[in-house]
Amino acid sequence: MGVEDHTRTRMAVGWEVHQATGTVIAQTSCSADEALERILEYAHSSGASVDQVAEDILADRLKLS
Amino acid sequence: MNETVRLEHLFDAFATLADTLVAGYDVLDLLQLLVENCHDLLDVDSAGILLENAAGRLEVVASTSEANTLVEMMQLDADAGPCLECFHTRAIVSVPDIDVDPSRWPDFCATALAQGIHSVYAIPLRLRETTIGTLNLMRNERGELNQRDIRAAQALADVATIGILQERTIRDASTLRDQLQHALSSRIIIEQAKGVVAETANVSIEAAFALIREHARSNQTALRLVAQQLVARDLRF
Numbered sequence: 001m002g003v004e005d006h007t008r009t010r011m012a013v014g015w016e017v018h019q020a021t022g023t024v025i026a027q028t029s030c031s032a033d034e035a036l037e038r039i040l041e042y043a044h045s046s047g048a049s050v051d052q053v054a055e056d057i058l059a060d061r062l063k064l065s
Numbered sequence: 066m067n068e069t070v071r072l073e074h075l076f077d078a079f080a081t082l083a084d085t086l087v088a089g090y091d092v093l094d095l096l097q098l099l100v101e102n103c104h105d106l107l108d109v110d111s112a113g114i115l116l117e118n119a120a121g122r123l124e125v126v127a128s129t130s131e132a133n134t135l136v137e138m139m140q141l142d143a144d145a146g147p148c149l150e151c152f153h154t155r156a157i158v159s160v161p162d163i164d165v166d167p168s169r170w171p172d173f174c175a176t177a178l179a180q181g182i183h184s185v186y187a188i189p190l191r192l193r194e195t196t197i198g199t200l201n202l203m204r205n206e207r208g209e210l211n212q213r214d215i216r217a218a219q220a221l222a223d224v225a226t227i228g229i230l231q232e233r234t235i236r237d238a239s240t241l242r243d244q245l246q247h248a249l250s251s252r253i254i255i256e257q258a259k260g261v262v263a264e265t266a267n268v269s270i271e272a273a274f275a276l277i278r279e280h281a282r283s284n285q286t287a288l289r290l291v292a293q294q295l296v297a298r299d300l301r302f
Contacts, residue, residue, distance in 0.1 A: 015125075015133055015136050015252075015256045016133045018253050018256030018257050018260070019256050019257070019259050019260035019263070019270055020260055021256075021257050021260060022256065022257040022258060022259060022260020022261040022262075022263070022264065022296065023260040023261070023263065023264045024260075025257065025260070025261050025296060025298075026260070026261045026264035026265045027264060029298065032254075032257055032296055035257075058260070058263075058270070
């Protein structure tokens with residue numbers, strides 16, 4: 001599943017996920033695709049919503065390595 | 066803003082829009098300019114634009130507020146709200162007081178009211194048979210938007226729409242759908258770039274966008290290109 005597919009569904013819940021993807025890119029120097037994958041994986045494994053994970057990343061409450 | 070100053074600004078807005086169309090532009094930059102003009106010149110508190118995506122659904126592509134709450138509200142509007150109705154009927158939809166019939170679009174109305182928005186105006190981005198999306202004007206006050214502002218908003222929206230459709234005819238053979246989807250994916254990259262800049266420059270998301278916009282304008286580059294360089298880490302602020 002490419003970024004465009006992920007993001008197409010993501011757009012329905014706001015822009016924070018994309019902003020958080022940028023935060024992860026800056027923190028880990030990974031690509032946008034990888035950064036988004038990490039956010040989605042973290043949400044999946046922690047049981048939190050993708051929006052919640054994004055919000056935590058943007059608020060500096062969560063750092064994905 | 067007094068009337069003379071406002072008219073000057075409105076004149077400037079049309080002149081800038083026309084210059085942009087003459088000089089060549091990126092669709093997303095044009096739409097961003099349009100929502101900012103509406104916010105600055107009209108009696109509205111926030112504005113946004115939704116375009117039809119490749120799947121045939123409306124998606125938020127530009128917004129005057131960074132607040133995700135506003136983007137989410139407009140997305141709910143796109144699923145069931147005045148903007149969807151505007152898109153389908155291809156006519157202006159005015160909701161002067163959301164409180165009068167909140168059950169009509171329950172999710173949208175509840176979210177709008179929670180943000181202090183009491184009236185909404187949706188204007189189709191349309192040229193003859195083609196409708197590409199909607200311009201949405203939100204106000205915290207109840208009541209109809211004045212006729213003067215409605216005319217100005219419709220005219221700004223018309224110029225932008227004609228520009229977008231004209232650009233496609235002249236420059237490339239891509240379908241309208243591709244062109245709109247390109248603008249929507251630009252938005253994703255710009256949001257990512259905001260996150261990158263906010264983190265590296267240690268500023269808020271709002272301030273990050275201001276930096277990106279400033280860089281794009283002073284270098285006369287499309288927002289998308291600046292954002293792409295930032296996301297690829299080829300450009301650092």
